[in-house]
Amino acid sequence: MIATGNLLKMPAQIVDGQIQYSLTLGQQHVDMNQLVGKHIKLNYLNVINCIKCGAETKKSFNQGFCFPCFQKAPEADECILNPEKCKAHYGISRDMEWAKTHCLTTHYVYLAVSSGLKVGVTRQSQIPTRWIDQGAWKGIILAEVPNRHTAGVIEVFLKTFLSDKTNWRTMLKNELATHIDLIEEKKKALALIPAELQQYASPNNLIIELNYPVETYPTKPQTLSFDTQTTVEGKVMGFKGQYLLLDNDRVFNFRKHNGYLTELCVE
Numbered sequence: 221m222i223a224t225g226n227l228l229k230m231p232a233q234i235v236d237g238q239i240q241y242s243l244t245l246g247q248q249h250v251d252m253n254q255l256v257g258k259h260i261k262l263n264y265l266n267v268i269n270c271i272k273c274g275a276e277t278k279k280s281f282n283q284g285f286c287f288p289c290f291q292k293a294p295e296a297d298e299c300i301l302n303p304e305k306c307k308a309h310y311g312i313s314r315d316m317e318w319a320k321t322h323c324l325t326t327h328y329v330y331l332a333v334s335s336g337l338k339v340g341v342t343r344q345s346q347i348p349t350r351w352i353d354q355g356a357w358k359g360i361i362l363a364e365v366p367n368r369h370t371a372g373v374i375e376v377f378l379k380t381f382l383s384d385k386t387n388w389r390t391m392l393k394n395e396l397a398t399h400i401d402l403i404e405e406k407k408k409a410l411a412l413i414p415a416e417l418q419q420y421a422s423p424n425n426l427i428i429e430l431n432y433p434v435e436t437y438p439t440k441p442q443t444l445s446f447d448t449q450t451t452v453e454g455k456v457m458g459f460k461g462q463y464l465l466l467d468n469d470r471v472f473n474f475r476k477h478n479g480y481l482t483e484l485c486v487e
């Protein structure tokens with residue numbers, strides 16, 4: 221089987237308690253879970269197309285944009301990385317129409333365990349997608365707020381006490397921090413946030429656990445990149461986060477290759 225197209229983040233959903241990854245490459249929809257155990261080859265065709273406008277770009281900015289889109293597209297605005305800087309609630313955005321559905325909408329502040337405990341922000345519709353993208357193995361909603369900015373303010377406050385980063389090596393090695401009690405951590409975190417933000421505490425204490433389609437986890441993960449090699453080839457050990465896990469501890473981050481024109485071959 222051969223499919224050709226620009227790589228994009230793998231969509232994922234939970235089916236019967238297991239994460240199901242897919243990939244659209246050109247016209248083809250590939251069920252990624254079915255590749256586990258098979259030998260595959262990814263050939264980079266030396267072209268990067270902007271994931272926003274499609275233009276060819278020598279270099280990918282901010283994981284998939286050409287330079288003009290990096291400067292102008294709302295998807296590449298600073299509020300994506302720093303939600304507290306979002307000004308859409310003042311009517312200021314690169315694109316107010318886009319902001320209506322991406323900034324001025326219900327957001328969650330969450331706690332998740334990927335490497336260790338972390339705090340993060342996402343839109344309501346992105347749970348559990350966001351957690352899957354980060355390779356978290358469990359998560360809980362902490363607060364539900366009316367817009368991106370407010371979520372960012374709570375996150376920035378909690379960053380004093382909690383990490384907002386994932387250690388990707390720990391996450392890929394599947395070293396699970398099993399001692400973390402999310403209900404307890406949620407109580408502690410809510411007690412820390414300022415009084416005027418307490419009203420946003422979420423009553424939802426459901427803990428979502430995530431099971432990844434992985435046969436064997438790497439012990440010393442080594443990253444592969446199309447910036448240094450044009451062919452990535454091997455036996456698929458599984459998928460976690462946005463990583464493809466190959467034999468011999470090799471890993472490939474799909475998200476870092478957004479827009480890279482690639483051919484997928486499966487034996």
Ligand SMILES: [Zn+2]
Pocket residue numbers: 270271272273274275285286287288289290
């Ligand atoms: Zn572009």
